[in-house]
Amino acid sequence: xxxxxxxxxxxxxxxxxxxxxxxxxxxxxxxxxxxxxxxxxxxxxxxxxxxxxxxxxxxxxxxxxxxxxxxxxxxxxxxxxxxxxxxxxxxxxxxxxxxxxxxxxxxxxxxxxxxxxxxxxxxxxxxxxxxxxxxxxxxxxxxxxxxxxxxxxxxxxxxxxxxxxxxxxxxxxxxxxxx
Numbered sequence: 001x002x003x004x005x006x007x008x009x010x011x012x013x014x015x016x017x018x019x020x021x022x023x024x025x026x027x028x029x030x031x032x033x034x035x036x037x038x039x040x041x042x043x044x045x046x047x048x049x050x051x052x053x054x055x056x057x058x059x060x061x062x063x064x065x066x067x068x069x070x071x072x073x074x075x076x077x078x079x080x081x082x083x084x085x086x087x088x089x090x091x092x093x094x095x096x097x098x099x100x101x102x103x104x105x106x107x108x109x110x111x112x113x114x115x116x117x118x119x120x121x122x123x124x125x126x127x128x129x130x131x132x133x134x135x136x137x138x139x140x141x142x143x144x145x146x147x148x149x150x151x152x153x154x155x156x157x158x159x160x161x162x163x164x165x166x167x168x169x170x171x172x173x174x175x176x177x178x179x
Contacts, residue, residue: 002033002089003170004098022174030089030167037085042078049074069142072152076139079156083136087163093170096177109133135159 003026006012019025049070053063065071087108092101109132116127128134129150138155149155 001098002029002092004092004096004101007096008098023171026093026167026171026174030086033089034082034086038078038082041081042075045074045077048077067142073140073142076141076152076156080136080140080159083156083160083163087132087166090163090166090168090170094166094173096173129155130158132159132162135162 003012006015015025016022049065056063063070065074088101088105091104092098095101095104113128113131113133116124116131118124119127125148128148134148135150135155136159138149138152139159150158
């Protein structure tokens with residue numbers, strides 16, 4: 001909606017007339033979106049962590065931010081959701097249609113893993129760690145099955161690469177097509 005909303009209303013023409021060079025429009029939208037999303041998701045992740053701890057202590061399960069990987073997972077949630085949103089912004093810039101961008105986003109994150117799951121085990125196990133959702137969530141969890149996931153920062157770097165590729169494709173599309 002950050003960029004596709006402007007295409008659906010035609011307001012993108014006004015934005016591009018105000019800034020004749022098209023790329024600063026996309027980069028500004030992506031930057032503002034990323035900063036706002038990260039700040040809000042970081043606050044939300046900490047609130048969620050402490051809310052869960054309030055409930056979990058009633059069941060005699062106690063965790064703190066000092067536990068191994070807990071702080072990284074809380075901050076990782078904000079990082080993951082920010083990059084996930086940037087991936088969607090890139091798809092929106094590329095496809096220029098809200099419904100189409102949402103469909104591509106859902107396909108990449110939810111349908112593709114289902115298709116991969118029905119492949120033979122040898123192929124599925126080889127592809128599984130490199131899927132966008134599986135690569136990205138490594139930074140937002142405190143523990144996972146090492147055999148089916150990449151390392152924490154390697155997986156997150158791959159996920160950032162998917163988002164960068166989507167933004168780059170959106171930038172090329174923005175430069176080559178009319179508003």
